[in-house]
Amino acid sequence: MARKSWHLDRRTFLKGLGVTCTIPYMEAMGMGTVFKPSSPESAMKRLCFVYFPNGVGLPPEESHYHKKWSWFPIGEGKDYQFTQTLKPLESHREDLSILGGLSHPKSRALLGHLAGDTWLTGGDVRGAEYMNSISLDQVVAQKFGKHTRYPYLALSTDGGIGYKSRVSTLSFDLSGKPIPTEHRHREIFERYFAPGAGGTTEARRKSIQQDKKIVDLILEDSKRLHRRLGQHDKAKMDEYLTSLSSVEDQVKRNEQWLNIPMKDFDASHLNFNADVKVDPEAYIRTTFDLMVLGMQVDLTRVMTYMIAREDGLGLGENFPKLALGLSKGHHTISHDLTTGHWEEWGRYDQWLSKQYSYFLDRMKNTHDEHGSLLENTMVLYGSACSTTHNAINYPLVLAGGSKMGINHGSYQKFDEEPMCNLFVNMLNRLGIESESFSDSTGTLNTNIL
Structure with missing residues (x-):
């Protein structure tokens, strides 16, 4: 068949992709203006999110499993009682708050797995249009990114973005794209923490200059290709150019930080041999260790970590089998209707809370010039559904931030309030004056923050 004028040479296009893939951290490096590095603020503030899928075990009150394995505590206020599920967090009681009754109104009618896409956005993914919006971490990254080498760090156990309704990321850009x-x-360590791996400062400077040339060449060639594309392909190319623009911004940022030394750190405790398919606890804890290290050296002040994907997809489905010797995967347990499934589910929820407790321990016992990392970091841990597809009453634990004036130590229930009201409070505690975020209706009426 004769080649049409609008046909592209596949090899040429793939060659372009191959070149771009050689640039460190191709996508998700930043958005908006590139700022010059500045000295640390007198009051350090950070934000972190940790997510788990499939909701939590909530045995009904009449069940004898309720007081032992219900995720939410027994009682309210300061006098609440942990069940076995969140018992691993007991030592952090004065450093955390448990929140119930919050959810995203536009997601309440969705199957819980779809609501995972909106956990940090409050966006509208109902119907075919998928109108997601910017995630909270990215709003903060735009403000805080000027102080650090990288505006944010987006992590997951599976990597990439997954796909609509089953994402493997918590972070969405200004256009609602994952x-x-x-x-x-x-x-991750070699990319962010080992600048010496690239050789001398002069060698790294040359590497950055080479990256700039590559980006320039690709941008120039992409404009030529753009004129030969159809409408659908032009939209795809625009997305591609947007990602290139973020790479260009990060290359400029790297230049500005080139002569600023990173704080000294000890990485001898990092377990790079942790195999998620064999020992998920070791893998998750190494991820947390990297996050703590990133806070310690002020690599970034905004982080997200998705422990596992929704709906039994990805590596996290097998964590209950690998970590606890259970016969079923996480998603399967959440749908099991047999009598004993509450204990299986509770044990796995407990295992997850142990990992979160480890993260809080590490932050509490790691200090910089501003105090413990936990004192200056807000960490929100939770899921986008309560139990088996119900996208209401999100299980949420907010920890840290005592130096931001957050008053912990209680369990507070709300009456189906928008989760984005909480986000408005969080933005203001971070010093980002805000009256609204996404579909918020105001601030959250709470004395916690």
């Missing part, structure tokens, strides 16, 4: 996550520990 931002790819990273998941290979050694690559």
